[in-house]
Amino acid sequence: xxxxxxxxxxxxxxxxxxxxxxxxxxxxxxxxxxxxxxxxxxxxxxxxxxxxxxxxxxxxxxxxxxxxxxxxxxxxxxxxxxxxxxxxxxxxxxxxxxxxxxxxxxxxxxxxxxxxxxxxxxxxxxxxxxxxxxxxxxxxxxxxxxxxxxxxxxxxxxxxxxxxxxxxxxxxxxxxxxxxxxxxxxxxxxxxxxxxxxxxxxxxxxxxxxxxxxxxxxxxxxxxxxxxxxxxxxxxxxxxxxxxxxxxxxxxxxxxxxxxxxxxxxxxxxxx
Numbered sequence: 001x002x003x004x005x006x007x008x009x010x011x012x013x014x015x016x017x018x019x020x021x022x023x024x025x026x027x028x029x030x031x032x033x034x035x036x037x038x039x040x041x042x043x044x045x046x047x048x049x050x051x052x053x054x055x056x057x058x059x060x061x062x063x064x065x066x067x068x069x070x071x072x073x074x075x076x077x078x079x080x081x082x083x084x085x086x087x088x089x090x091x092x093x094x095x096x097x098x099x100x101x102x103x104x105x106x107x108x109x110x111x112x113x114x115x116x117x118x119x120x121x122x123x124x125x126x127x128x129x130x131x132x133x134x135x136x137x138x139x140x141x142x143x144x145x146x147x148x149x150x151x152x153x154x155x156x157x158x159x160x161x162x163x164x165x166x167x168x169x170x171x172x173x174x175x176x177x178x179x180x181x182x183x184x185x186x187x188x189x190x191x192x193x194x195x196x197x198x199x200x201x202x203x204x205x206x207x208x209x210x211x212x213x214x215x216x217x218x219x220x221x222x223x224x225x226x227x228x229x230x231x232x233x234x235x236x237x238x239x240x241x242x243x244x245x246x247x248x249x250x251x252x253x254x255x256x257x258x259x260x261x262x263x264x265x266x267x268x269x270x271x272x
Contacts, residue, residue, distance in 0.1 A: 045118075047236040049137040049209025055119040056094065058087040059132070059149045061142030061221075062125045077124045082218040082256065086141045086225035087122040093229045094120035125149045134203065139211040139228075142221045150212060158201050159212055161245045193249030193264065194257070196224035200235075200243050219256040224248060226260050 045051035060083040064076040125140075126132055129148030144151035144166045153159060154166050164178045196215035203210055213224035227248060228235070235244065248263040 043236050044232070046241050047232060048211075050118045053135075053137050053208050055121075056137040056139065057121045057123050057133070058090045058139045058141065059123050059125050059147065060084065060087050061146035061150075061218075062127065062148065063146055064127075079124055080142075080218040082222035083141050086213065086222040089222075089226050089229045090139055091120055091122060093232075094118055135206055135208065137209045139213060139225065141213050141225055142218070143214045143216075147214075150214065153201075153210065153212075158203065158210070159199050159245075160201075161197050161199050161247065163197070163214065163216060192252060193266075194220050194223070194252045195266075196220040196227075196248045196250060196263070197245065198224050198228055198248065199245040200239070202243055215250075217256060220250060223250050223257065223260060223263065227263065 042051075048056060050056055060079050062077055063080060064078040125142075125146075125148045127148065129152035132149045132152065134149075134152075138149065140147060140150050140153070142150060143163055144154045151166075154162055162178050167178075194215060194217060197212065199212045201210045201212070202208075211228065213221055213228055215221045215224055227246075235246070238244070245267075246265060247267040249266045250257065250263040251261055
């Protein structure tokens with residue numbers, strides 16, 4: 001009888017110890033995932049500026065012109081397929097956890113990630129750039145020829161890298177880039193690649209963060225935005241919260257690209 005009692009006690013203690021060990025293991029695992037998620041979320045928030053202003057808008061180019069409007073409408077909107085892809089890529093980034101984790105814990109991480117409640121919207125640039133709401137963080141897709149928000153910032157001399165001709169009226173840009181620092185302009189000619197730019201700036205008047213993603217062609221603007229979405233961790237590790245400019249060279253094709261391919265990084269550095 002006593003032997004049976006000791007066996008029962010031993011089995012009970014072993015069961016309890018196994019339960020305790022499993023609870024401790026899952027608690028520690030949860031703490032590790034929590035710490036990793038918080039670290040990435042914090043870096044994400046500061047990199048995109050949503051730690052300061054808790055909203056961000058993706059502003060795509062407006063291809064509409066009054067001359068092409070039936071009935072002479074005063075305002076219209078037309079967007080390119082590639083820039084729509086760019087906006088969708090950014091929206092996906094802000095609507096899901098930017099961590100690759102097993103499905104077992106993905107739901108929990110997504111719930112934690114979304115507690116930031118960052119409001120991400122997709123908008124078409126207004127016909128008049130003066131009508132744009134610049135009080136939010138922005139990801140501006142496309143050049144100043146068709147994106148009035150980009151044109152407004154170019155006139156204000158916020159970006160330090162522009163496609164040559166963006167600062168002219170009417171805008172006529174070619175396959176070269178003008179990089180302006182300290183009032184000195186240098187021009188880089190690029191003919192073998194589909195050139196694109198990513199620049200991060202701080203709007204000094206509003207305290208917001210502005211990203212510019214643009215290329216010579218619409219597929220370059222999409223590819224630049226896609227690069228930002230896929231490589232933001234790398235850029236955040238390189239530059240932290242600082243402004244920067246990246247010149248990218250995507251494979252050149254006669255037709256607009258339908259598939260994203262990683263580019264050459266032709267130049268990269270702090271823009272201030």
